[in-house]
Amino acid sequence: MRSTMMDVPLMVSSILRHAALYHGDTEIVSRTVEGPLHRTTYAKTWKRSQQLANALAALGLGRGDRVGTLAWNGYRHLEIYYGASGAGHVCHTINPRLFPDQIAYIINHAGDRVLFVELSFVDLLESIADRLTGVEAIVVMTDAAHMPASRRLPALLCYEDLLAAQPDRFDWLQLDENEAAAMCYTSGTTGDPKGVLYSHRSIVLHAMAVCMPDVFALGAGSVAMPVVPMFHVNAWGLPYAAALVGAKLVLPGSKLDGASLHELIIAEEVSFTAGVPTIWMALLDWVAANDVSFGSLKRVAVGGSACPPAMFARFRDHGVEVLHAWGMTETSPVGLANSPKPNRPTRRPDEEVALSTKQGRPLFGMEFRVVGADGTEIAHDGVAFGNMQVRGPWVAAGYFGDERAAVHATPGWFETGDVVTMDADGYVQIVDRSKDVIKSGGEWISSIDLENIAIAHPAVQEAAVVAHPDERWSERPLLVVVRRPGSALTEREILAHYEGKVARWWIPDHAIFVDELPHTATGKLLKARIREIYSKPSPV
Structure with a gap:
């Protein structure tokens, strides 16, 4: 028997539409490559995303075509996130920190037809211009006054001129929620990078999950600053999660040094931020050297690699809570988050630190198991260790161009490559990467x-x-x-x-x-x- 519920697909465009309708005047603040801070709102972003969707149609893009980006965390990048995906294209974020050969390989392998490039990365793109076989248009993410000259790249298009020529209304396509909306390649430390395609459904479900109180704990009153780049696994889903709840979004651009991040935290009253340990160590050192506070900052999410206990202690001394989290490109990325469970025995301070440094407990929707060398599950006692496997609605089942390739040794499970323990409460601790143990x-x-x-x-x-x-x-x-x-x-x-x-x-x-x-x-x-x-x- 079928239910009587409406069959409404989960779409990326619906996230921004909701933000525009019910949080339209909430700010989005960005550092720009050109220099000054830029301020906009969800309502304005909704309109400009529709202008972008119309511009992509004018460039001849069709359903499923890939739109590449080489860009920092900023308002134009956010417009591409929503405009490209909502129009039925795939927003392909490219990591500019990779080697040029890898970047050229990724662009060609993905089949990007249009590239959007920040001013910072025009020279990088010029260095691989002769290898970009399928790119038909390159759009520089700036205004006419800052357009660069280029000898090696074909006629460059100006982002602001492109949008200005289009209406701010677009008839969003009626898409299957399982169609691809975004794309990110693994870092490719061994072998060629591999492309992971995220669906509209997986993005929306992931965004809903990370907003939960035991994860990022985001709401309309939050001020979220994703320091993790938007070119790295969709900035851990924060550009979607913030819009979903109507949180103020602060985008730091290319300035990720301690002084610049602290300035934004204080000036914009940031309450939540997320990034990798190397960024936070530099910020903590700057704060200590200048004897200042973190102001309104309440919570920092740390992922990408294990967070050292010393970092927990340094943030705690400033009254800032650290949320340890775990994820991979193939898991969208967040799969584990470390929030305390209530009604547990009182622990000594060293025991609390030991617990907080674990990677965390599974989010709803994500199923984890730990298996030994023979493939059988090991005891959840926090001592026995084995290989971690995961499955769920935002876990990759294959890679772009090789969807049927095994990403798992056990059918239906993704092999993470982590050696872990799990205790009776579900807390997972990574002992090591299987290749690093x-x-x-x-x-x-x-x-x-x-x-x-x-x-x-x-x-x-x-x-x-x-x-x-x-x-x-x-x-x-x-x-x-x-x-x-x-x-x-x-x-x-x-x-x-x-x-x-x-x-x-x-x-x-x-x-x-x-x-x-x-x-x-x-x-x-x-x-x-x-x-x-x-x-x-x-x-x-």
């Missing part, structure tokens, strides 16, 4: 745990732990450290810092000091490169 004398050592201990030392700016070949034990942990400016930290001092914190056989045999560590395009430590550099039999 250190196996010494037949026993596993967590590189993440060792890195967190190192980062807690006041003289350490950043640290990585990788497996190093060892004739006796097969592998031993090697610590690679970036000292804080002015520090004279020695190898003996940093290794002594581990005493009493882990088993003695876990303690690295050696520490190496370097000026900087390599990172992926999304800010994570590039462990593969670090292992490659230090793969010689003797580290010293």
